[in-house]
Amino acid sequence: MVVTRFAPSPTGYLHIGGLRTALFNWLWARKNSGKFLLRIEDTDLSRNSEDAMKAILEAFDWVGLNYDEEPIYQSKRFDIYKKYIDKLLQEGKAYKCYMSKEELDKLREEQIARGERPRYDRRYRDFKGTPPAGVKPVIRIKAPLDGVIEFEDGIKGKIKIDASEVDDFIIARSDGSPTYNFVVAIDDYLMGLTDVIRGDDHLYNTPKQLVVYNALGFKPPKFYHVPLIHNEKGKKLSKRDGALDVMEYKKEGFLPEALINFLVRLGWSHGDQEIFSIDELLELFDPKDINKSASSYNLDKLLWLNAHYIKNSSNERLVKLLKDFGVDLEESDKIDEILEATKSKAKTLKDLAAEIKKILTEPKEYDKKAIKKAFKGEAKELLEEFLEELKRAKPKTKEEYHNILQDFVAKKEIGFGKIGQPLRVALIGNLSGPGLDEAMYIIGLDEVERRVEKVLEEIE
RNA sequence: GGCCCCUUCAUCUAGCGGUCCAGGAUGCAAGGUUUUCAUCCUUGUCACAGGGGUUCGAGUCCCCUAGGGGUCACCA
Numbered sequence: 001m002v003v004t005r006f007a008p009s010p011t012g013y014l015h016i017g018g019l020r021t022a023l024f025n026w027l028w029a030r031k032n033s034g035k036f037l038l039r040i041e042d043t044d045l046s047r048n049s050e051d052a053m054k055a056i057l058e059a060f061d062w063v064g065l066n067y068d069e070e071p072i073y074q075s076k077r078f079d080i081y082k083k084y085i086d087k088l089l090q091e092g093k094a095y096k097c098y099m100s101k102e103e104l105d106k107l108r109e110e111q112i113a114r115g116e117r118p119r120y121d122r123r124y125r126d127f128k129g130t131p132p133a134g135v136k137p138v139i140r141i142k143a144p145l146d147g148v149i150e151f152e153d154g155i156k157g158k159i160k161i162d163a164s165e166v167d168d169f170i171i172a173r174s175d176g177s178p179t180y181n182f183v184v185a186i187d188d189y190l191m192g193l194t195d196v197i198r199g200d201d202h203l204y205n206t207p208k209q210l211v212v213y214n215a216l217g218f219k220p221p222k223f224y225h226v227p228l229i230h231n232e233k234g235k236k237l238s239k240r241d242g243a244l245d246v247m248e249y250k251k252e253g254f255l256p257e258a259l260i261n262f263l264v265r266l267g268w269s270h271g272d273q274e275i276f277s278i279d280e281l282l283e284l285f286d287p288k289d290i291n292k293s294a295s296s297y298n299l300d301k302l303l304w305l306n307a308h309y310i311k312n313s314s315n316e317r318l319v320k321l322l323k324d325f326g327v328d329l330e331e332s333d334k335i336d337e338i339l340e341a342t343k344s345k346a347k348t349l350k351d352l353a354a355e356i357k358k359i360l361t362e363p364k365e366y367d368k369k370a371i372k373k374a375f376k377g378e379a380k381e382l383l384e385e386f387l388e389e390l391k392r393a394k395p396k397t398k399e400e401y402h403n404i405l406q407d408f409v410a411k412k413e414i415g416f417g418k419i420g421q422p423l424r425v426a427l428i429g430n431l432s433g434p435g436l437d438e439a440m441y442i443i444g445l446d447e448v449e450r451r452v453e454k455v456l457e458e459i460e
Numbered sequence: 461g462g463c464c465c466c467u468u469c470a471u472c473u474a475g476c477g478g479u480c481c482a483g484g485a486u487g488c489a490a491g492g493u494u495u496u497c498a499u500c501c502u503u504g505u506c507a508c509a510g511g512g513g514u515u516c517g518a519g520u521c522c523c524c525u526a527g528g529g530g531u532c533a534c535c536a
Contacts, residue, residue: 204532
């Protein structure tokens with residue numbers, strides 16, 4: 001049985017890098033009919049994990065990720081960690097260190113001044129004397145003094161790190177609270193994890209966690225360190241990089257399946273395939289196909305994917321989605337016409353809403369260049385004549401509008417643009433937009449006449 | 461700086477020693493369809509970081525150099 005997890009720290013919202021990691025874990029668990037667990041890494045009590053959890057679940061819900069069992073909060077498990085700390089202490093695998101923060105800082109400074117790598121000098125590792133008064137000790141774990149710590153990474157292959165790189169790191173602070181690398185190892189083991197897929201930035205934590213596994217006699221899971229997503233500047237995505245909050249994408253009019261498809265293709269691939277449904281991913285995903293190198297966030301591709309998914313969405317769904325963007329088509333009897341006229345122009349739902357409003361609402365102003373371009377020569381007279389034609393024929397269907405236009409062009413022996421351009425400016429205010437027959441049909445005869453009359457006044 | 465990881469078009473990537481004068485996608489450009497715009501279709505543009513090996517043969521294996529990234533807390 002495959003058991004994976006997503007273990008964010010409570011930073012307030014789920015960002016897209018985190019979502020990708022979660023997605024990889026989720027896919028792998030689901031593909032293998034395993035379990036996908038959630039855990040909040042809130043050993044640092046100053047952060048609000050309730051709100052963070054809410055934000056994460058909101059995002060999960062939007063993109064369609066679910067999880068098994070109850071989420072685990074590390075802040076509620078201190079007694080468990082305490083037990084293991086005592087055990088290590090008793091077995092002599094961990095020890096109390098009475099070095100104060102100030103002393104440590106001083107040591108570090110000296111080491112840096114000497115050009116050495118700053119690290120704890122293990123001075124209390126075998127300390128037998130009487131401890132200094134008034135110092136609350138931290139607990140440090142005994143890391144191996146020599147040799148190499150190695151493990152097989154599911155993505156990068158064999159990773160070897162010299163034991164000298166891992167010092168006797170702190171597993172419990174002077175206030176008794178346990179630290180990250182210690183609790184991660186314990187929980188990953190206790191939760192029965194078989195596969196840990198996490199960001200590359202955790203690569204260095206793995207040997208430390210292995211020290212814990214080793215001291216406790218736990219069997220470690222398989223690790224996969226996925227390369228990070230870089231921003232446009234080639235650096236690790238950080239909070240300063242703008243739209244990182246997953247929910248921000250919802251607000252901007254992205255479809256969850258577009259985001260998922262985009263994210264999964266950042267680092268993972270399956271031959272030349274670009275478009276993946278969730279079902280396909282569930283079929284095809286394997287962490288062994290994840291790239292070794294970092295990838296950059298590229299908005300153009302996301303936009304393209306989003307446009308693709310919008311074009312392929314049912315009108316029924318779009319109507320529902322559009323409500324969040326100020327367009328309510330629920331009562332309209334021309335839903336299909338409206339959407340077919342606008343769908344292909346939109347990269348986001350926001351765009352789509354704007355396109356629709358462009359047709360549905362009378363133009364507030366006319367694009368100056370468009371006016372100039374459209375109303376050259378006899379354009380005004382032609383438009384006036386066309387208006388008369390409309391009033392006379394009273395078209396009702398899209399086909400009738402189409403025929404009126406065609407007949408008019410034929411009768412006057414003009415190119416379509418001669419009437420098309422001024423008409424379009426009259427209807428939507430500029431030169432690009434939906435087909436005129438469908439636009440007029442959607443707008444309705446009375447309103448079409450009004451808009452035409454209005455533009456005619458405007459150019460007096 | 462130490463250590464670790466990485467390096468194919470601008471970007472995401474295929475490639476797992478010969479079928480690659482390197483394929484797909486996005487972007488960009490041109491053309492076609494069209495009632496403008498968009499869609500769609502076609503074509504084009506653009507890359508194996510550099511240098512050494514190994515091999516009959518290297519984008520693919522090894523080494524070095526360069527570049528990029530990550531990480532070095534009583535944060536997670």
